[in-house]
Amino acid sequence: QVQLQQSGPGLVKPSETLSLTCTVSGGSISTSSYYWGWIRQPPGKGLEWIGTIFYSGTTFYNPSLKSRVTMSVDTSKNEFSLRLSSVTAPDTAVYYCARAPGPWGEESLDYWGQGTLVTVSS
């Protein structure tokens, strides 16, 4: 059974960079069958697809966030990461990592992390 475990700070100051990591267990991240993604949900609001990364390091970002998003993968640790730069209050959200069969948000997300509430505040 695949499990995704998220880690990272819950509080980030305005203009700084948000950093989160998702560790995959119960399966290898180095599979050609899946991509690894990030989704966020502002408090009381709906979901927003941020992007995905393949184990090779190839990335696919939501154009609306592309200028501020960087994703990376560490196959030796079976984990992938999200960095979102120059954060402001609207970036306050629960951030989820997830697994998807495809890269562009077209495919379903079958396994999810537990979510991390990240608050942007000084």
Add this chain to the structure above:
Amino acid sequence: QSVLTQPPSVSGAPGQRVTISCTGSSSNIGAGYDVHWYQQLPGTAPKLLIYDNSNRPSGVPDRFSGSKSGTSASLAITGLQAEDEADYYCQSYDSSLGAGVFGGGTKLTVL
């Protein structure tokens, strides 16, 4: 304003049938992209309920079913149970935006 439009809320009594609509456009659902549905219980991560319009992952009861037609999709829940009270989200892909998109979510209340 979400690209995919869902009713903010629906309700039904135990045992009844409810449907949740997801309305898109010619650049997403109408373009032939698949629709997926998620159930989100309070304080938890979304759970995949229906994938590729009408398929249920292993473990999802057959009380849940999905369909798609034209620029819209629907999730139907029959034999409503108290445990079905949750938020439900649809997801597809939008070629104009070049990204995956979600509906705004529908809160299901079991009366």
